[in-house]
Amino acid sequence: xxxxxxxxxxxxxxxxxxxxxxxxxxxxxxxxxxxxxxxxxxxxxxxxxxxxxxxxxxxxxxxxxxxxxxxxxxxxxxxxxxxxxxxxxxxxxxxxxxxxxxxxxxxxxxxxxxxxxxxxxxxxxxxxxxxxxxxxxxxxxxxxxxxxxxxxxxxxxxxxxxxxxxxxxxxxxxxxxxxxxxxxxxxxxxxxxxxxxxxxxxxxxxxxxxxxxxxxxxxxxxxxxxxxxxxxxxxxxxxxxxxxxxxxxxxxxxxxxxxxxxxxxxxxxxxxxxxxxxxxxxxxxxxxxxxxxxxxxxxxxxxxxxxxxxxxxxxxxxxxxxxxxxxxxxxxxxxxxxxxxxxxxxxxxxxxxxxxxxxxxxxxxxxxxxxxxxxxxxxxxxxxxx
Numbered sequence: 299x300x301x302x303x304x305x306x307x308x309x310x311x312x313x314x315x316x317x318x319x320x321x322x323x324x325x326x327x328x329x330x331x332x333x334x335x336x337x338x339x340x341x342x343x344x345x346x347x348x349x350x351x352x353x354x355x356x357x358x359x360x361x362x363x364x365x366x367x368x369x370x371x372x373x374x375x376x377x378x379x380x381x382x383x384x385x386x387x388x389x390x391x392x393x394x395x396x397x398x399x400x401x402x403x404x405x406x407x408x409x410x411x412x413x414x415x416x417x418x419x420x421x422x423x424x425x426x427x428x429x430x431x432x433x434x435x436x437x438x439x440x441x442x443x444x445x446x447x448x449x450x451x452x453x454x455x456x457x458x459x460x461x462x463x464x465x466x467x468x469x470x471x472x473x474x475x476x477x478x479x480x481x482x483x484x485x486x487x488x489x490x491x492x493x494x495x496x497x498x499x500x501x502x503x504x505x506x507x508x509x510x511x512x513x514x515x516x517x518x519x520x521x522x523x524x525x526x527x528x529x530x531x532x533x534x535x536x537x538x539x540x541x542x543x544x545x546x547x548x549x550x551x552x553x554x555x556x557x558x559x560x561x562x563x564x565x566x567x568x569x570x571x572x573x574x575x576x577x578x579x580x581x582x583x584x585x586x587x588x589x590x591x592x593x594x595x596x597x598x599x600x601x602x603x604x605x606x607x608x609x610x611x612x613x614x615x616x617x618x619x620x621x622x623x624x625x626x627x628x629x630x631x632x633x634x635x636x637x638x639x640x641x642x643x644x645x646x647x648x649x650x651x652x653x654x655x656x657x658x659x660x661x662x663x664x665x666x667x668x669x670x671x672x673x674x675x676x677x678x679x680x681x682x683x684x
Contacts, residue, residue, distance in 0.1 A: 310484045313367050313376065318485075320380045320387075321355050322492045324348075325569065327390040329500045329576045334391075336577060336593045343394055346453075348570055349460040350441060351386065354408050356562045357434065359485045361412055363478055364419040375415050382408035394452065402442030409438040426474035433466035467562070472554040479545035486561045487537050493569055494525050497576035504580040513586030513643065520646045521579040524602065527653035528572070531609050534657070536618060543616045560615045567608030575601025579646070586643040595638030595645060602649055603628040620660050627656040 328344050358379065367373050385404040389397040413431040417424060437459040444455035501521050508514050540560070547553040578598030581590065590598070610624035630652045638645030 309481055310488060311362075311367060313373060314362050314485060315488060317358065317376060317380050317383075318489045318492055320383050321351075322489065322496045323384065324351050324387040324390060325493050325496050325573060326500050327387045328573050329497065329580075331391050332573060332597075333504075333577045333580050336581070336597065341574075344573065345570065346456045346460070347390060347393055348573070349566065350405065350437065350456075350463070351383075352566055352569060353437075353460065353463045353562075354405070354412065354434070355383075355489070356486075356565075357412050359482065359489075359561075360475060360557075361415055361419075362485070363482050364423045364476060365415055372415060372418065375411050379408050379411040379415075382411065394456075398445030398452065399442065400445070402438070402445040405441050406435070406438040409434045420476065422474040423476065426471050429470040430466045433462055433469075437462045437466075467558055472558065473551035475554050475557075477544070477553055477557055479541050482557060482561065483537060483541040483544060486565060487533065490532055490565070490568065491529065493572050494528050497572050498522065498525055500576045501579045501583070504583040508584045514583065516643055517579065517582050517586050517646060520643075520650060523650040524575065524579070524646075524653065527650055527657060528575075528602075528605055530657050531606065531620075531624070531653070532568075534661070536613065536620065539618050540612075540616055543618070556615060560612050564608055564612035564615060567604045567611070571601045571603070571605030571608060573601070574604060577601070582642040582646055586646075588642055589640055590638040590642045590645065592635075592639055594642075595635045598638055598645055599631045599633075599635045599649065602631045602653070606631070623656045623660040627653060630656075 324347075328348060332340055332344050362376075365372065367376050382404045386401050386408070389401040389404065392398070393401040409431075413427070413435065416427045416431065419427070440455040440459045440462070444452040444459075447455060498521070501518075505514060505518065544553065544556060544560075547556055574597050578594055578596075578601050581594035581597065606624045606628040610621045610628070613619070613621050613624065631649050634645045634648045634652070637648055
């Protein structure tokens with residue numbers, strides 16, 4: 299069986315999906331944290347937390363791509379990593395306060411388990427991790443140290459941690475990582491769809507003790523429509539095309555670098571956008587026919603813009619179509635911010651209209667091509683036999 303066929307046959311296990319559900323709890327916690335204190339300072343903290351957490355989630359995606367959780371020992375270690383992610387998520391609201399040490403200890407556990415599991419990979423992957431595992435653990439120790447230090451040293455440690463992690467991605471021999479394209483793309487796609495679903499849950503929690511009148515129902519439905527177009531942008535064919543590109547990138551260095559940039563770096567603003575969007579929608583609950591504060595209107599438009607820009611970056615890296623449509627969508631949804639400051643429901647309705655227009659416009663050439671092919675095929679099959 300060809301190598302590409304073998305790689306495409308490797309798929310995500312249910313245990314990995316279970317792991318993703320635990321990880322995505324951090325998305326809920328980040329959403330709640332930002333919604334409670336919608337300030338630039340809190341947004342900066344959310345960016346830092348998501349950066350270090352996403353790096354290690356992505357690290358576990360690379361891990362299970364190389365080391366399948368197929369034995370009791372591996373599953374137990376993966377469960378330990380899941381416990382670390384869960385405790386980290388619980389500590390997020392006070393990660394820069396009283397529970398900084400708890401977040402740091404849990405993050406260190408996540409890194410140690412990751413390093414231990416990678417020792418069971420093939421020799422090439424183990425060799426690739428000889429540099430990156432110590433650097434990951436150093437980043438975790440900095441986060442832990444930040445939990446005990448006063449400001450500004452706490453934030454300096456947090457800023458240094460992702461910088462070390464990013465440096466590690468460039469300093470180690472990344473081409474030595476074998477990548478099963480089907481598993482790799484599916485794993486990241488699953489976490490995106492679960493994160494979108496989790497954002498709906500986070501929004502739904504905002505409806506507690508809210509009278510379900512016309513305004514509340516409109517907010518819920520329009521929030522769902524926006525989430526649907528987030529799905530459309532990512533999954534309406536581009537996920538399959540992305541897998542094809544990764545699978546057919548033959549040079550090991552370019553393949554691994556593409557995986558790091560496309561599914562690591564470019565997915566970060568998409569997840570951040572989901573968090574910010576959920577906060578913006580939550581702020582409209584109970585205020586549909588009122589004006590939004592500027593911060594809420596910015597979150598509503600800025601969340602979608604972040605997601606669209608992240609996906610545009612992703613498509614650009616892979617050389618896929620749709621980049622201009624994502625950029626146009628980001629610009630247009632940002633232009634709705636003054637509209638939300640005048641009337642919340644107006645901005646909430648304008649955003650899915652813009653997203654649908656961009657999605658339909660992007661698909662028109664493909665629809666026309668298929669229509670022309672169908673007409674041509676029908677014409678050929680309709681000709682009488684001679």
